[in-house]
Amino acid sequence: MSLKSVAREPLLHFLAIGAALFLYFHFSGGGSGPTSSRIVLTAGQINQLVAGFAKTWQRPPTDVELKGLVDDWVREEIAVREAMAMGLDRDDTVIRRRLRQKLEFVVEDVVAAAAPTEQELQAWLAGHAAAFRIEPQVAFRQVYVSRDRRGAAAETDAKALLARLRAAGAAARIDDLGDPIMLPQEVDLSSRGEIARTFGDDFAARVETLVPGIWAGPIQSGFGLHLVLVRERVEGSLPPLSRVRPIVEREFASDRRTRQLAAMYERLLAKYMVVIEKKTEGDAPAGGAGKGGS
């Protein structure tokens, strides 16, 4: 890393500008910082309050309402300063958690600016193929035989129907065969999950195993018996990046955020010497309400 390339790092510029601004405001007299007794509500901030109100009510606030907003803001500002002056911000678990959260946001924000490269996305897709794989799909025809209508005769009826269908072949007319039911007789290429949604998972699993072009059955479903002919089967495949780009980008970004934070802590940990004392008996158990929702 040469000095020249370091000097070009945007983060460095950002930090330098921030430091300059901090120094400027620190030394420009009085000001209205947290330790002064002067509270300034700038025109810009007032506009923000008005904008927030307008966003909800679709109209600007009346004078009375605006006064309410301003009073509320002033009260909050006073509360924050007083609380900090009282040291309420120190040794406070929730404040510490919040600061941690803000630091993590800083890291995330800086990194989020950089878009992933083609290679990174391709590598991700290849590395997580199982999650993106397009399921195998099956297109089939089915004829329904109702146990409810036919009772004990249903099985024999179904087998007889199967023989007729086999004789008639794959293109047999099935409009008036079997029993009516609000299930499709012709089903286009669908994944196992889609078939299961209409026919149940057991049926979908059986259909997946059938040899295309031959009438088979009777196959059981929650509705009764079916005679099924698979018309077409398409094997599963991994889609090209162009087809699933938004999802890959989303998952990649999510994972990168997680790894970034881990890397950041690794790095920062190296700066510190950590000493952990031995736990003594009788320590109060840690109260826990679980990790914070994000």
Added chain:
Amino acid sequence: MSGSQSGGSGRNGLIALIRAAFLASALTGSLMLPASDAAGAAPEVGGSTFPTRPLFGDTHLHTGWSFDAGAFGCRLAPSDAYRFARGEEIRASSGQPAKLSRPLDFLVVADHSDNMGLFTDLLAGKPELLADRKGRRWHELIQAGKGGEAAFEMLYAFSNGSFPKEMTYSPATPSFRSAWQGEIKAAEDYNEPGRFTAFIGFEWTSNTGGNNLHRNVIFRGNGAQAGLVAPFVTIKPFGSDNPADLWKWMAAAQEMTGSEVLAIAHNGNLSNGRMFPMVEAFGKKIDKAYAETRARWEPLCETTQTKGTGEAHPSLSPNDEFADFELWDKSNLDATAVKTKGMLEFEYARSAFKNGLALEAKLGVNPYKFGLIGSSDAHTGLAAMEEDNFFGKTTPQEPGPERLTRTFAKNPLTRVKIMNWQIGASGYAAVWATENTREAIFDAMKRRETYATTGPRMVVRLFGGWDFEPADANSRTPAATGYAKGVPMGGDLSRAPQGKSPTFIAAALKDAIGANLDRIQIIKGWVDKDGTTHERIYDVAVSGGRTIEADGRCKTRVGSTVDVENATWANTIGAPELITVWKDPDFDPALRAFYYVRVLEIPTPRWTAYDAKRFGVKPLPGTVMTLQERAYTSPIWYTP
């Protein structure tokens, strides 16, 4: 590396960090992603212009970003909720794995607009919140594992107006805005047209005095549009608890964003008589303007959910032997005021349909001409409403041996007590949309082509027209006939042709992995010349060849195969499909009327029976252990 903290090494460290971030590296860990199907391929056979399969979803789900859900213990975010609904396995807030039997087709994460984002900040820590005495107390309760107590206190304070002003997350605060942006982003991330629809929405939680007037608001449009407004809250000065103000907000929001919006009211049963008023509301008369506005913005009502089912009540319908179903009829929402009998008429859907006809006769417009859906109102982030896979209403009711016998809520003043076992594993919304997209589902909701289910995914069709014939029931494509010769559920018939009575195709197909059907009923309501309303139930199709008598009722029950102890049942009774064409034998063309379908399954074990078996727990005396799941369609209205 030494402990030096000179500016140089600190800066280099951060730069190195940034550089590291740009390196591609091998990634470990598994992703919870469903395999995508061919992009854009709709699952149905193409070519038809009418809907060919119902889409099932939940329009009312809360995550940890709702102030009460978070306090109860929910730690899931909207993204978790969408993943679960799409069929992925998720770790529930209680730590156990959770997965639906089948993915849902759509979901609205409808977190409370009031104090949106408050809970996550309360938990993660915000100094401003702790400067308030109540905020500190609630925070401490949550830290001590007593989040449920905090949640009830927060809800109570919210209802009676004593929620600390300093803690209120109004739409003007950055935290509120960022929470709303987060909700929008999650919906945008998981919305996949053709495969799964994630709607942007929120719940407007009007609960003054503990009387429930809640509505869920859904956007038809996208994140860029929804982001132009902040959700309407109930706390003044930014919000209001009056539905009329919500409707004003909706009109303005629609104008401003370019996205249509609609509102879905729920839990009339907890409104203590205020949900479907006849005379006045919030000090103003129920007039034509009210009726028009309400009808415009509220095309649907959520009629079955975990906090009770609100279709019918035995006191209002003494001749309906199926009216006593999953009732919560003791009080208002926070149990601060008990229920009196006079309130019921203005709380239940069937009664509202009837009164709506009467109001239409008087005002010229029917304010209660709404379609029906179900949803969960789960505060767990998990839309898991099947009896054998019920993940509770709030996190303390996620599966475990304790949930069967615990108390859900009690109010010592009013002596109202609600037990966990009374929570219903209900429901879902079924929508006849032409495709799985925001636009198609929203449009189907607006035209009321929807039905409610108490959990199972039966397929229900209803068509009304003047020319259906018995032979149409034998059709292989009843829907094609239905759309060609009539109107679907949610539609209108008017001006009966001379000498004709309305005819209906009513059909129901069992859930593919569910229980057989007992019967299909058509429930008719009408208003006579004196303004008196009436109702009548007709059994129109029943299983097992049972007799429907001359009065239109089948008195023979379907029986039961439920073995409560083992939590099992068998499809040896009932039918997998019922379909019929029915003509109204008591039709008067001069009278306004409505007709809707109620489908009943055969009895099956309730979630309480599954719990007793799985956890070896003895249920409390009086615990309901079986139920007949059902579906309710939107009505078809007749106008002379």
